[in-house]
Amino acid sequence: MAVSQIISDFTPIIMLYLLLHSTFISAVNITHLLSPYPDLSDFSDLLSTTTVVADLTQRTSLTLLAVPNSFLRTSELIRRSPSSTNIADVIRYHVLLQYLSLHDLRRLPPSDKLITTLFQTTGRATNNFGLVNVTYDDKTDTTIVRSPAAYSQAPSNATVISLINNLPYNVSIYSVNSLIVPYGFNLLSSESRPPLGLNISKALIDGHNFNVAASMLAASGVVQEFESDEGGAGITLFVPTDDAFSDLPASANF
Numbered sequence: 517m518a519v520s521q522i523i524s525d526f527t528p529i530i531m532l533y534l535l536l537h538s539t540f541i542s543a544v545n546i547t548h549l550l551s552p553y554p555d556l557s558d559f560s561d562l563l564s565t566t567t568v569v570a571d572l573t574q575r576t577s578l579t580l581l582a583v584p585n586s587f588l589r590t591s592e593l594i595r596r597s598p599s600s601t602n603i604a605d606v607i608r609y610h611v612l613l614q615y616l617s618l619h620d621l622r623r624l625p626p627s628d629k630l631i632t633t634l635f636q637t638t639g640r641a642t643n644n645f646g647l648v649n650v651t652y653d654d655k656t657d658t659t660i661v662r663s664p665a666a667y668s669q670a671p672s673n674a675t676v677i678s679l680i681n682n683l684p685y686n687v688s689i690y691s692v693n694s695l696i697v698p699y700g701f702n703l704l705s706s707e708s709r710p711p712l713g714l715n716i717s718k719a720l721i722d723g724h725n726f727n728v729a730a731s732m733l734a735a736s737g738v739v740q741e742f743e744s745d746e747g748g749a750g751i752t753l754f755v756p757t758d759d760a761f762s763d764l765p766a767s768a769n770f
């Protein structure tokens with residue numbers, strides 16, 4: 517079968533589905549990378565219960581700052597609201613979207629290195645407070661991670677303890693001595709915030725040129741699957757316009 521034949525056999529909707537699902541292949545399993553370290557079990561459980569771990573399988577260049585049980589269990593934040601869904605955003609703040617080896621850490625400038633975290637990508641961070649300020653002090657050989665907020669206002673900071681595990685250029689995992697809270701993040705007040713209420717059908721219909729895709733997505737049930745997969749982390753869809761469907765033969769069956 518010629519390649520062109522194969523391609524024309526794919527309907528746009530199958531293409532869309534494959535495009536999204538192919539990103540899950542060659543996944544990094546963070547739970548597996550953390551499993552040899554009993555001292556990181558609570559943090560690993562938090563990654564799973566908040567579903568943040570599912571966001572990470574699709575990424576190839578990141579640094580995870582894991583908080584050991586002893587530090588996590590004394591954290592005021594976790595003790596006051598152990599089951600809060602907003603813990604997920606605090607956990608996302610510990611996922612730096614850049615691979616940092618030990619060598620990279622030691623070459624950081626002493627004053628300034630701002631790194632984007634997964635929390636920034638949710639759109640829920642105020643301004644650039646979804647970034648972390650990572651500094652390395654060569655005199656004491658310490659790396660400190662904190663909010664880029666003014667020194668006196670930074671809600672917390674963490675010192676890197678050690679490298680736990682790494683898959684070069686994809687993932688490195690460090691232990692840190694504290695949970696890091698984003699600036700302006702009020703866990704208790706945000707607890708009552710309603711969920712984002714992602715409605716993909718509505719977003720497509722409001723986009724005016726995606727009516728065919730919207731009705732097909734709804735009819736196939738795929739739309740619910742995408743909405744529940746989104747898990748508060750944001751989602752990107754590539755959707756064919758109505759015009760793209762009009763070029764298909766009338767006999768095409770979706």
Ligand SMILES: *[C@@H]1O[C@H](CO)[C@@H](O)[C@H](O)[C@H]1NC(C)=O
Pocket residue numbers: 545546547548549551
């Ligand atoms: C990830 O690793 C954990 C622990 O080794 C295992 O239980 C789980 O099934 C793995 N997940 C996937 C998607 O392979």
Ligand SMILES: *[C@@H]1O[C@H](CO)[C@@H](O)[C@H](O)[C@H]1NC(C)=O
Pocket residue numbers: 626627628629630649650651663664665666
């Ligand atoms: C980052 O932290 C360093 C050291 O605390 C500080 O000198 C610098 O101003 C901070 N940069 C930003 C953008 O917050």
Ligand SMILES: *[C@@H]1O[C@H](CO)[C@@H](O)[C@H](O)[C@H]1NC(C)=O
Pocket residue numbers: 660662670672673674
């Ligand atoms: C880190 O936090 C501790 C405790 O809040 C504080 O005493 C210390 O000055 C902070 N250090 C930095 C570099 O922000």
Ligand SMILES: *[C@@H]1O[C@H](CO)[C@@H](O)[C@H](O)[C@H]1NC(C)=O
Pocket residue numbers: 542544576683684685686
């Ligand atoms: C790192 O990511 C690349 C690109 O997704 C993948 O091909 C490779 O297998 C990954 N390496 C490891 C060790 O996971």
Ligand SMILES: *[C@@H]1O[C@H](CO)[C@@H](O)[C@H](O)[C@H]1NC(C)=O
Pocket residue numbers: 715716717718721
């Ligand atoms: C999503 O939006 C569509 C179109 O406005 C509407 O028909 C549907 O009921 C909405 N779904 C939910 C779960 O609100």
